Amino acid sequence: MTAPVLSVEDLSVRIAGLHILQGVSFTVAPTGVTVLLGRNGVGKTTTLRAIVGLTPRNGEASGSIRMDGGDLLGRPTHRLVRAGLGYVPEDRDVFAGLTVAENLRLAERRGTTPAYDKVFALFPELDRRGRQRAGSLSGGQQQMLAIGRVLLNDNRLLLVDEPTKGLAPKVVTEVAEVLERVAESVPVLLVEQNLAVVRRLARDAVVLAAGRVAWAGAAAELLAEAELTRSLLGVGSGDHHGTPTPAGVRKDES
Numbered sequence: 001m002t003a004p005v006l007s008v009e010d011l012s013v014r015i016a017g018l019h020i021l022q023g024v025s026f027t028v029a030p031t032g033v034t035v036l037l038g039r040n041g042v043g044k045t046t047t048l049r050a051i052v053g054l055t056p057r058n059g060e061a062s063g064s065i066r067m068d069g070g071d072l073l074g075r076p077t078h079r080l081v082r083a084g085l086g087y088v089p090e091d092r093d094v095f096a097g098l099t100v101a102e103n104l105r106l107a108e109r110r111g112t113t114p115a116y117d118k119v120f121a122l123f124p125e126l127d128r129r130g131r132q133r134a135g136s137l138s139g140g141q142q143q144m145l146a147i148g149r150v151l152l153n154d155n156r157l158l159l160v161d162e163p164t165k166g167l168a169p170k171v172v173t174e175v176a177e178v179l180e181r182v183a184e185s186v187p188v189l190l191v192e193q194n195l196a197v198v199r200r201l202a203r204d205a206v207v208l209a210a211g212r213v214a215w216a217g218a219a220a221e222l223l224a225e226a227e228l229t230r231s232l233l234g235v236g237s238g239d240h241h242g243t244p245t246p247a248g249v250r251k252d253e254s
């Protein structure tokens with residue numbers, strides 16, 4: 001078996017006195033997309049933030065998080081990013097008052113050559129809209145900018161939090177297509193609630209429930225078991241024959 005790019009072991013996170021993660025353990029394969037699933041509020045974002053060293057000041061993370069064997073826990077975020085951890089947060093966090101080009105320039109890392117060619121090949125619109133203020137971009141375009149600026153630098157692993165949240169169906173499909181291409185060259189740990197997107201992208205799945213890992217295995221296996229999906233996620237997985245739920249339809253909201 002190939003060594004995982006990331007190993008999380010017995011991760012516990014307490015925030016403001018709440019024990020949110022209670023000994024979470026899972027691995028991320030060195031290729032493809034691993035999806036982190038679970039009902040609302042179960043701790044998916046908390047997990048990604050712990051990995052990238054962003055547990056809030058009133059919180060505490062313990063356990064072990066290793067990327068390529070090196071321990072990440074306790075290291076400051078800027079060092080983790082320099083070590084190749086790319087993070088696309090849930091709310092995109094683009095600088096609304098700056099232009100697209102300025103947002104990208106801010107992501108450049110000293111001492112390395114930013115991969116503008118790669119980013120503009122994936123997102124031609126970011127090139128065309130270089131002088132537009134990021135705050136006036138559509139939600140989908142802001143998401144592309146948030147992903148694009150992370151891809152300016154080399155990454156060993158990408159953490160992507162709910163990239164399709166709140167987007168129109170057509171844009172959900174565009175974001176999924178882009179992530180599919182991105183995942184050809186860098187492994188991705190993805191938090192995603194849209195099961196059509198999960199079905200399309202994910203090879204492996206990890207499901208959180210009650211502060212722990214409730215299920216881990218092949219994403220296709222999880223989605224093929226309607227009862228299992230319903231009990232773990234509280235949603236149906238579409239039909240049993242592999243017909244994708246139409247992109248953009250959030251089954252969890254039905």
Ligand SMILES: Nc1ncnc2c1ncn2[C@@H]1O[C@H](COP(=O)(O)OP(=O)(O)OP(=O)(O)O)[C@@H](O)[C@H]1O
Nearest residue numbers: 015016020038039040041042043044045046047056
């Ligand atoms: N800074 C914080 N202060 C207090 N509670 C927090 C904080 N951050 C997260 N929590 C709590 O931790 C729990 C897990 O939150 P988290 O955002 O990780 O869940 P999630 O699985 O990503 O949810 P969703 O699917 O709704 O985005 C929630 O109950 C949340 O209210």
